[in-house]
Amino acid sequence: MKQILFLLIFSTALFSEKQQRPWFTGPILAPAGHTVPAGKTNYQPYLFVTDNYRPDPSWVINPFIQITRGISSWMDLKIETQAFFTFKDHQVGSDLSDFQVILGLQAMEDNRNGWEPDLRIAFGETFPTGRYEKLNPDKMGADSTGGGSYETEVSFNFQKLFHIRGDQWLRPRLFLRYAVPAPVTVHEFNTYGGGFGTDGKVHPGNSFTGILAFEYAMTQNWVWALDIQAIYSDKTTFSGKKGIDLQNRTAAHGNGKFNRIGIPAGVGGGKVVQWSYAPALEYNFTQNFGVIGGVWFTGATRNSTEFVSYVFSVNLVM
Numbered sequence: 432m433k434q435i436l437f438l439l440i441f442s443t444a445l446f447s448e449k450q451q452r453p454w455f456t457g458p459i460l461a462p463a464g465h466t467v468p469a470g471k472t473n474y475q476p477y478l479f480v481t482d483n484y485r486p487d488p489s490w491v492i493n494p495f496i497q498i499t500r501g502i503s504s505w506m507d508l509k510i511e512t513q514a515f516f517t518f519k520d521h522q523v524g525s526d527l528s529d530f531q532v533i534l535g536l537q538a539m540e541d542n543r544n545g546w547e548p549d550l551r552i553a554f555g556e557t558f559p560t561g562r563y564e565k566l567n568p569d570k571m572g573a574d575s576t577g578g579g580s581y582e583t584e585v586s587f588n589f590q591k592l593f594h595i596r597g598d599q600w601l602r603p604r605l606f607l608r609y610a611v612p613a614p615v616t617v618h619e620f621n622t623y624g625g626g627f628g629t630d631g632k633v634h635p636g637n638s639f640t641g642i643l644a645f646e647y648a649m650t651q652n653w654v655w656a657l658d659i660q661a662i663y664s665d666k667t668t669f670s671g672k673k674g675i676d677l678q679n680r681t682a683a684h685g686n687g688k689f690n691r692i693g694i695p696a697g698v699g700g701g702k703v704v705q706w707s708y709a710p711a712l713e714y715n716f717t718q719n720f721g722v723i724g725g726v727w728f729t730g731a732t733r734n735s736t737e738f739v740s741y742v743f744s745v746n747l748v749m
Contacts, residue, residue: 453592453600453648454715456723456746460658461604461644464549464590466537467501467748474498474747479727481740489519489573505537509553515561517573524574528561541591548591557582559615566620568627575622580635584610598650606642617698619674623667626696631671633699638664646713654713656723662735664703673698704733711742719748 457463457475467473479493495513502508511531517524532555539550561577586608593601612635619625623633644658673695711725727740 453598453602453654454651454718454721455602455646455648455654456713456715456721456744458604458644458646458656458658459709459711459723459725459727459742459744460660461606461642462551462553462586462588464551464588464604465541466505466507466535466551467499469501469503471501472498472749473500474749475744477742477744479740479742481738483736483738485737487519487572487736489517491518492516499535507535509533509535515576517575519573520571522570522573524567524570524572524576526562526574526576529577530558530560532556532558535588543592548589551588553584553586553588555584555586557584557612563615564617564619564621564625566622568620572620572622578612578622578635579615579617579633580612582610582612582635584608598648600648602646602648604642604644604646606640606644608640610638610640612637621698623669623700624696624698626674626676628672629674629696629698631669631673631698634668634670636665636667636702638662638703652715654715656709656711656713656725658707658709658711658727660705660707660709662703662705662707666701667699669698701734703735704731705735706730706732709742721746 475497477495479495481491481493483489483491493513493515495511497509497511499507499509509532511533513528515525515528533553535551535553538552539547541547541549559577559579559581562574563577563579566572566574586606589605590602595601615633615635617623617625617633618630619627621629640660640662642658642660645656647655649655676694676696707727707729709725709727711723713721713723715721722745724743727742729737
């Protein structure tokens with residue numbers, strides 16, 4: 432009789448904990464530490480509305496979508512595509528951006544009774560489908576939507592789930608990414624600078640990205656989320672003919688005509704350092720459907736745009 436009573440209590444406790452397991456959409460920036468289940472597809476569209484307030488002010492509307500398909504119990508494939516609508520100095524530019532494909536491999540599973548976290552190792556390639564060269568000088572860079580480089584990356588995506596009490600759970604994530612872009616041939620005005628007559632090759636710097644993220648489930652539906660992101664990128668160099676900078680067009684004559692005896696155009700840039708933060712709030716309707724909204728903003732920066740971005744996303748697994 433005692434054994435039957437113990438089994439009933441134990442089974443009820445297991446059932447209760449299973450019912451209480453949290454629902455997450457994932458934070459705004461840090462990717463998942465686990466592959467999508469085999470045969471399932473994860474759709475996650477985002478909308479970023481961004482105020483780039485310094486040093487080159489503009490507003491950008493950026494629709495972005497990730498689609499991840501579970502191939503097996505330990506492998507998934509993600510595609511990412513996006514577009515930019517940029518408003519700058521009374522000019523408007525819009526186009527599709529670069530396209531990315533990422534293969535994820537599950538290397539480790541979260542051990543609820545031990546230290547081992549989920550670990551998804553991902554290998555990605557960026558394809559330069561956005562516009563990056565022969566830009567319209569009158570648009571002041573608003574029509575730039577891509578980097579023009581094939582970029583290869585590897586990332587390590589960790590996550591672990593901790594039960595606090597009742598419906599309250601904590602899921603930290605750690606994302607570590609290293610990316611190596613290929614050299615880019617550019618002409619005229621381009622994403623990296625340039626001017627009239629620019630003709631040469633840009634060597635974008637390798638970059639490292641680290642994100643520490645937390646999701647705290649207050650109830651099964653409501654979740655607080657926070658991303659802390661750090662980016663470091665080596666300097667971007669240029670070899671070839673720099674061309675002439677547009678800034679001398681009005682300075683030379685005062686009538687809007689360009690003086691071709693101007694200073695050389697700038698192409699490339701120095702090392703980049705950027706810290707940013709993205710607090711957010713999730714509401715999950717079910718285990719497979721939720722929404723998240725938040726604000727993403729920069730902190731300390733060096734040779735980098737400072738911005739505030741308002742973000743909304745839907746997460747759906749089918």
